[in-house]
Amino acid sequence: MITVQADNICKNYNRQNVLNNISLFASEKYSIAITGKNGSGKSTLIKILTRFVTPTSGRIFHYDNNFLIQPEKLNNYFSIVAPYLMLYEELTALEHLRFVKKLKKINNASSEVELLKQFSLFDSGNKKVGSFSSGMIQRLRYCIALISNPKILLLDEPTSNLDSEGEDLVYFLMKSAKKNNITLIFATNHKKDLKYADCLIDLGEGAK
Amino acid sequence: MKSFFTLLYKDLLCEFRTKHAIYSLLVFVLTTVLVLLFSILDKDFSVELISSLFWIVSFFSTMTGLSRSFVLEEEKHTIMFLRLQSSVTNIYLSKLFYTIIGSLIINISITIAFSLFLSGFIIYNYTLFALTILIGSIALSSAATILSAIISRAEFKGLLFPLLSFPIMLPILITSVQLTNITLTNFTFENELNYLQFQLSYSTVLITSSLMFVKYIFEE
Numbered sequence: 001m002i003t004v005q006a007d008n009i010c011k012n013y014n015r016q017n018v019l020n021n022i023s024l025f026a027s028e029k030y031s032i033a034i035t036g037k038n039g040s041g042k043s044t045l046i047k048i049l050t051r052f053v054t055p056t057s058g059r060i061f062h063y064d065n066n067f068l069i070q071p072e073k074l075n076n077y078f079s080i081v082a083p084y085l086m087l088y089e090e091l092t093a094l095e096h097l098r099f100v101k102k103l104k105k106i107n108n109a110s111s112e113v114e115l116l117k118q119f120s121l122f123d124s125g126n127k128k129v130g131s132f133s134s135g136m137i138q139r140l141r142y143c144i145a146l147i148s149n150p151k152i153l154l155l156d157e158p159t160s161n162l163d164s165e166g167e168d169l170v171y172f173l174m175k176s177a178k179k180n181n182i183t184l185i186f187a188t189n190h191k192k193d194l195k196y197a198d199c200l201i202d203l204g205e206g207a208k
Numbered sequence: 209m210k211s212f213f214t215l216l217y218k219d220l221l222c223e224f225r226t227k228h229a230i231y232s233l234l235v236f237v238l239t240t241v242l243v244l245l246f247s248i249l250d251k252d253f254s255v256e257l258i259s260s261l262f263w264i265v266s267f268f269s270t271m272t273g274l275s276r277s278f279v280l281e282e283e284k285h286t287i288m289f290l291r292l293q294s295s296v297t298n299i300y301l302s303k304l305f306y307t308i309i310g311s312l313i314i315n316i317s318i319t320i321a322f323s324l325f326l327s328g329f330i331i332y333n334y335t336l337f338a339l340t341i342l343i344g345s346i347a348l349s350s351a352a353t354i355l356s357a358i359i360s361r362a363e364f365k366g367l368l369f370p371l372l373s374f375p376i377m378l379p380i381l382i383t384s385v386q387l388t389n390i391t392l393t394n395f396t397f398e399n400e401l402n403y404l405q406f407q408l409s410y411s412t413v414l415i416t417s418s419l420m421f422v423k424y425i426f427e428e
Contacts, residue, residue, distance in 0.1 A: 050292065054427050075294070080292060084288065085289055088218070088286055088289075095221075099214060099293070102214040103293040103294045104293060
């Protein structure tokens with residue numbers, strides 16, 4: 001069973017307090033929504049949970065069956081979809097998926113073709129990402145996130161840039177996260193997204 | 209090891225598709241050599257001057273195109289995607305080898321251009337020249353890669369690069385010029401082994417310390 005535990009997370013940028021004493025606990029099949037006004041630190045908290053950003057104080061633990069996951073192996077457990085996760089304009093959608101599959105060395109990885117079909121990108125599989133619209137890039141981010149069958153899925157603004165068909169796909173994914181034993185943590189300001197959460201963390205206006 | 213090759217392949221593929229770095233480097237090399245050619249015309253250059261020019265062109269070409277490996281990832285905001293897929297150590301190693309490959313291409317291009325256009329550029333000791341180019345490229349690349357990683361995280365990138373690179377790369381440039389002098393003269397010297405040993409030690413120390421500390425550069 002996978003668990004994520006954050007204790008008293010604080011983050012300062014240039015002496016400005018962005019997050020103040022945030023704690024959370026998420027286990028398998030559990031979903032947490034993080035809300036708050038713009039600039040309240042939602043994305044910073046997501047980045048801290050991926051260990052991409054180091055907190056100023058506080059600690060993050062990721063456990064697999066009560067065994068602490070080593071930071072260098074953490075990338076194999078989680079995936080993230082976020083608007084600031086930029087892709088390579090020179091590479092095609094298929095190349096991105098194969099690139100991630102090779103780097104994460106996951107044996108039971110999903111088929112890249114199936115994922116592209118699921119997210120209606122099959123016809124654009126061999127096109128360079130530079131020619132993609134922002135909605136197509138967001139769909140590709142989901143394909144990349146799901147190819148490694150992650151145990152923890154972090155979503156920042158899950159439905160941003162997506163059309164209604166894309167939104168439905170994402171909601172289906174969020175809904176089926178429980179069934180697929182995925183720990184889901186997402187940051188959003190859309191009330192529609194909140195019904196997919198078991199627990200809500202409201203950062204309000206953020207730490208001042 | 210497989211991750212390293214995948215990352216290197218990605219860098220080479222992106223470069224092959226855009227050809228930004230390689231075109232700017234080749235144009236830089238060609239322009240410099242042609243300017244030199246037209247400025248000297250019939251005059252003969254001394255071996256010392258040719259060696260110095262060789263490494264000046266190599267240094268500025270490396271700084272212009274290849275030193276931006278990490279800076280480009282940061283500017284295009286793709287560094288997060290990369291870091292979420294692989295370790296910083298693997299990313300550093302792939303960037304290092306990418307820079308070495310690029311630096312070797314530059315130095316071979318400069319050698320071809322100098323051989324074609326400069327009458328005073330005659331290599332007497334081919335083995336030593338090849339070793340000078342190879343080890344010099346590794347040494348310059350090891351410095352350029354870690355500087356690129358440090359500077360990618362800083363503001364005022366344009367100012368910092370030449371400011372930091374000059375003192376760090378000066379010992380390599382001086383020894384490379386000395387070694388090239390030896391290969392372009394028909395004499396035997398005793399110091400060539402010392403120079404090569406120095407360059408190898410420099411690269412080893414720099415790459416080892418970079419591998420140890422590169423992950424701290426990317427801590428936010």
